[in-house]
Each structure stands twice: as structure tokens, then as C-alpha cells.
Amino acid sequence: MAVTTTLSYSEAAVLAIQREMEADARVVVLGEDVGRGGIFGQYKGLQQAFGAERVIDTPISEAAIMGAGVGMALAGLRPVVEMRVVDFALCGMDELVNQAAKNRFMFGGQGRVPLVARMPGGIWDASAAQHSQSLEAWFAHLPGVVVVSPSTPQDNYGLLRAALACGDPVVYIEHKTLWGLRGEVDEDIAVPLGKARRMREGNALTLVSWSRQMQACAAACDALAAEGIAVDLIDLRTLWPWDRETVLASCARTGRLLVAHEAVQAAGFGAEIAASAAEATGCRVARLGAPRIPVGYAPVLEAQSRVGAEAIAAAARKLLG
Amino acid sequence: MDPSNSGTALYRAMVRIRAFENAAEAASQGGVSAYGQQAAGAAKVRGPLHLSTGQEAVPAGVCAHLRTSDYLTSTHRGHGHTLAKGADLARMMCELFGKATGFNGGKGGSMHIADFSVGMLGANGVVAAGLPIAVGAAHAQKLLGKNGDITVCFFGDGAINRGPFLEALNWARVYGLPVLFVCEDNRWSATTASGPMTAGEGASARAASMDIAATQVDGNDVFAVHETAARLVAEVRGGAGPRLLHALTYRVKGHVSVDLAAYRDPAELAAALETDPIARARGHLLDMGVAAATLDAIENAARDEVDTALAVADAAPWPEPGAAFTDVQTTGAGQWL
Numbered sequence A: 001m002a003v004t005t006t007l008s009y010s011e012a013a014v015l016a017i018q019r020e021m022e023a024d025a026r027v028v029v030l031g032e033d034v035g036r037g038g039i040f041g042q043y044k045g046l047q048q049a050f051g052a053e054r055v056i057d058t059p060i061s062e063a064a065i066m067g068a069g070v071g072m073a074l075a076g077l078r079p080v081v082e083m084r085v086v087d088f089a090l091c092g093m094d095e096l097v098n099q100a101a102k103n104r105f106m107f108g109g110q111g112r113v114p115l116v117a118r119m120p121g122g123i124w125d126a127s128a129a130q131h132s133q134s135l136e137a138w139f140a141h142l143p144g145v146v147v148v149s150p151s152t153p154q155d156n157y158g159l160l161r162a163a164l165a166c167g168d169p170v171v172y173i174e175h176k177t178l179w180g181l182r183g184e185v186d187e188d189i190a191v192p193l194g195k196a197r198r199m200r201e202g203n204a205l206t207l208v209s210w211s212r213q214m215q216a217c218a219a220a221c222d223a224l225a226a227e228g229i230a231v232d233l234i235d236l237r238t239l240w241p242w243d244r245e246t247v248l249a250s251c252a253r254t255g256r257l258l259v260a261h262e263a264v265q266a267a268g269f270g271a272e273i274a275a276s277a278a279e280a281t282g283c284r285v286a287r288l289g290a291p292r293i294p295v296g297y298a299p300v301l302e303a304q305s306r307v308g309a310e311a312i313a314a315a316a317r318k319l320l321g
Numbered sequence B: 001m002d003p004s005n006s007g008t009a010l011y012r013a014m015v016r017i018r019a020f021e022n023a024a025e026a027a028s029q030g031g032v033s034a035y036g037q038q039a040a041g042a043a044k045v046r047g048p049l050h051l052s053t054g055q056e057a058v059p060a061g062v063c064a065h066l067r068t069s070d071y072l073t074s075t076h077r078g079h080g081h082t083l084a085k086g087a088d089l090a091r092m093m094c095e096l097f098g099k100a101t102g103f104n105g106g107k108g109g110s111m112h113i114a115d116f117s118v119g120m121l122g123a124n125g126v127v128a129a130g131l132p133i134a135v136g137a138a139h140a141q142k143l144l145g146k147n148g149d150i151t152v153c154f155f156g157d158g159a160i161n162r163g164p165f166l167e168a169l170n171w172a173r174v175y176g177l178p179v180l181f182v183c184e185d186n187r188w189s190a191t192t193a194s195g196p197m198t199a200g201e202g203a204s205a206r207a208a209s210m211d212i213a214a215t216q217v218d219g220n221d222v223f224a225v226h227e228t229a230a231r232l233v234a235e236v237r238g239g240a241g242p243r244l245l246h247a248l249t250y251r252v253k254g255h256v257s258v259d260l261a262a263y264r265d266p267a268e269l270a271a272a273l274e275t276d277p278i279a280r281a282r283g284h285l286l287d288m289g290v291a292a293a294t295l296d297a298i299e300n301a302a303r304d305e306v307d308t309a310l311a312v313a314d315a316a317p318w319p320e321p322g323a324a325f326t327d328v329q330t331t332g333a334g335q336w337l
């Protein structure tokens, strides 16, 4: 029986963890402020339901949170590790990059590190340079981890469950400004890792994005549709492994690819998709990301880092021209 | 201490570590060194090789009290810890040679030596990185109700100046975890003396500041280490929370096998050699009435075991090149591009 409810992006995450914790006693949550529900409400009620031993409030010790997650995973638990924001995950970077990601390989398959590291990303209004970064390309560059970035409540529910079930270390990047976004969540819909979703169909060009940037892309598609330009819009959902099949099939059909992301354009993940598509299909490619500047505080400065619908539509027109 | 039983067992543990590392060092001569020097010939053990010569009493004395179900995390200088925890010596040599039959299938080598089957969760190429992993393993033991099992975490005196040391000790105390921290204080951090780089009194003092009972011990006296560790392990097993053992020892060799430690005062080394833990234990056991022949036999057996291991490692096959693509991850496996 399908249970469909309207939930926020954060409530969808709570539900996903709740279901996994009910199903598997090895699932534990650890991080700062998780007992009170997490700073975005993404753990709300879980400590009350499952106790302080399974939803563990920790000291402000990002290296230890991530490292303890690795040790817990090696010892048989399935930890959800909360990093608060991706910016602070950098304090646990050795534990993620050198320990979690490589453990299985380095020790010849003796150990597995099934942990999910949640690290909200993206521009968080007026939060400036240390609370607004989009670092997903760093993690996608890292052999051993899965990288997920959901754009809707349904996907946040489904992908978080899939992440907890997958057995590899997962970098799970929710957008800091999507927490309140509401939408239908059907508990019975499974969202597999590594599968993109086509949001709109069209033959003029392929537009690929993820996370909150999907909203700007949707608005750009509306503007382009009004001009008779039908866009094939793809939400990547998982950055690693990314859905080459869906993206490349679309590029082969449209002959043009635009990747638009919130992260800095230089050395971003858009370059990876664009190069892959050009190599595989010979299509024309373009990327659109933020300039290579830290995110500023004043609205006018912050706006310089935003990749809005107009810029996306303009890049699409240029690609078509 | 029963000299004919536990005493000789400790002696054997130390002698095996020494024999293993002497052989590994010899097998590392020639080839490309970790610090880039090029020498003629192809070394069989390649890359950085961090030897624990002179420090054998610490893992021998501590690990004598551990069970297979206890966990252990280690450092870049981890051969002794791994052997003392019960890992197979020949498979360890195979791993140092990079062979398919090594513990890690040739993917790890000396710096990542590990044997999960005996609870040894890995050496680590990053200083202090084993500490948070150890508290996580201990936390899991507690949550999974594995009462009586503990985690032991070895680290150097240099590691106490990295943040993860402080984070891990605080964590262990806050949650009352069954973890024994063991600082192997060998007075050096690579080519820099640790003392001048460390504010305050070091590992014990830092533990005490976090309300973790710490005990200093002469880390070159295997019987003292054994006795002190017996008490601390029993306390940790009994649920008393974390403890720290601060073992004072000395790094006889350079930081890595190619490092001749020319930066060190020769007098310091000479003085340290006077307190070599194996020679001391031998003298002590002889005083206690153990026959020299018994100790000789232990040494000969260790050398034979190592010789066999060298031959096994030599003859063992290399990993298939395709193994470089396995055990990376399951999700998206095959998407290497």
C-alpha cells in the first residue's frame, strides 16, 4: 500500500533514517546537535524514538566524528555521520579521504566502511564564504566514495535510504536552502543510486544539473519553451557513479549539452560530464558554473556567485546559435 | 611472572618482531627508497619501511593481554603491533613484498599492514589517524554489547600534537569507552626531537587533563610493560572507561629504513642501546633461572620462521594487474572512467 504524504526535504530525510533504524539495529547517527533534531530538523524526533545511544550527540570534533564513524563501520555498525555543513566536513577530511574512502582497497578488502556522511552544501543566504560552498567535485574525484545530491523531498527520502543500504562510504550533500521545500513523498518509491531522472523532454539540447540548481534550470527551461526551444532536462541526483547512459543517450539525440551547476565552474564536475559527452558522442558542450571566487556576504556580492535562470537560458541560446 | 611460561612467551614475541624487521630491512636495500634516493638493484621490500627496533617490549607486553576479539589500531610503525596481536608472520612478509598472498593482496604494504581476522584494524600512513578510528571501534563494542572486549590504540609521541589525539581522548572519556591508549614515546618525530616540539609534560599529562588515568612505564622493560598493561587492560575490560599507558622507549633506527639518523647525537643512541629491551629481558630471564639454551632456541626458531617467510614471499605470485580495480567500491564498480 503506497503511503504518500506531503513532506519537507528535511522531514523526508528524517523519515528515511527512521525507516532504516527500524529495519536495522546497526544504524546509528552521530554528530553535533543531532539529539535536538539537527540544525535543519533533519534528525527531528529520532533521539526521542531511538534513544541517545543510537542518536549520539557528539563534541565539536569533526575529525573524531568522521573517524569514529569509520571505526564504528569497521566494527559492524552502519553510521550516519553528520558534518553540519560541507564547509566543516573539511575538518574531518583526512578521516574521509584517507581513511573511509581507501580503507577497503588499502587493506585488500578486509574491511568495509558503510557510512553515510551528510554534509549540507551550497549557498546559504548571507552566510558568506565559509558556510556556502559547493564542494561536490572534490568528492567525486575520490575513488571509493559515492556522491549523492538530491533535489526533491522524494529523492531525499529514496536516495538516503539507498545510501544507507549500499555498503560503500557515501558523501551525501543536501542543499542548505532546500530543507523547507515541500513535496509528495511516496514511501514505496525506491530511488536507486546512480540513476538520473529526466525532468523534461526535448530535442533542442540536453541540460544537466543537480541539487537546488535544478530550480534555476527549470525556470530557464520555461523561458526557452516560450521561445519554442524544447530542452531535455536531466537531474543527475548521484554524481558518482553518474548516469552516463541517460546523459550520453540524450546528448547523442540532441547533439548539444549544457551542464549548469552552483559550484565554481573551474575544475568543476560539469567539466567531467562535458568532456565525457564530447568524447563519447561528439556533441557540442558548454559548462556554466560560478566564477572562481569565494561566496561574498553582501547580497550584491553573493549574487556574483549565483548561476541564475537567465544565465542558463542565455548559455543555452548561445549553444544553439 | 612465570619465567618458564609467560616470560619466555614475551621474549619470543619480541625476538620474532626483531627478526622480522631485520629481514625486512635487509630486503629493502637497493631499489627506490621512500625519500627518493636511487640505489642499484631491485629491493624486494619497497617504499617507506618504518622499523620499531628497540621498541618491541611495548607491543609484546601489551598485546599479551589481548584476545582475538579485541581490536587494535596502529601507526606507520606497525609491524610489531600486528605480529604481537597474532597475525601470521609469513603473510605479513608477503604483504611487504607486495605479493598477492599478503594480508592486503599487495595493495597495502608495510604502512598499511593489517590483519582483520585477528582484530588488527590497520597500520596508518597518517600520524594520529588511528585514534579516532579506535574510539569508533570501541564505541561500537559498547553499543553492540560486546562487554569485556576492548580496543587498544598505539600512537607515537609526535601524534599527541595533532588534533585527532585530543578529539579522540575527549570522546573516549565522554562516552566511557573501553579503549586503552598506548603512547610509544620513542623521543623522536621523524627527524625532529619530540620534546622541544611538545608543550607540557606530554601524553600522560594531556590524558590527566581530560580525567583519563595515565600510567608511565619503562617501555624497554617488557616485564614492567606486561605488568602495568595487565592492570590497565583489566580496568578497561571491567568497564572503568579509557586508560592511557605512556611507555618510554627509544627509536634505535632512523625514521625510515634509509634514514641513517645522522641528525642524532651518537651518545644518545649509545646510551639507549644499553637498555635494549631484548638484551635486558634475556638477562632477566637468565637471572630467573631460564636456561640459555631455551632462549637460544627461541631466537633460532624466530630466524628460521623468518627465513621460511622470506622464501614464501619470494616464491609468491604478484597480484593480477586487474586486482587494482577490485575492492574500490561496489556502487558504480566498473565505472572507472
Ligand SMILES: Cc1ncc(C[n+]2csc(CCOP(=O)(O)OP(=O)(O)O)c2C)c(N)n1
Pocket (backbone or CB within 6 Å): B075, B076, B077, B125, B126, B127, B155, B156, B157, B158, B159, B160, B186, B187, B188, B189, B190, B194, B251, B255
Ligand atoms: C598527518 C601527518 N603528518 C606528517 C606525517 C609524516 N610523518 C610520518 S611519521 C612522522 C613522525 C611521527 O612521530 P611519532 O608519532 O612520534 O611516531 P614515531 O615515528 O616516532 O613512531 C611524521 C612527521 C604523516 N605521516 N602524517
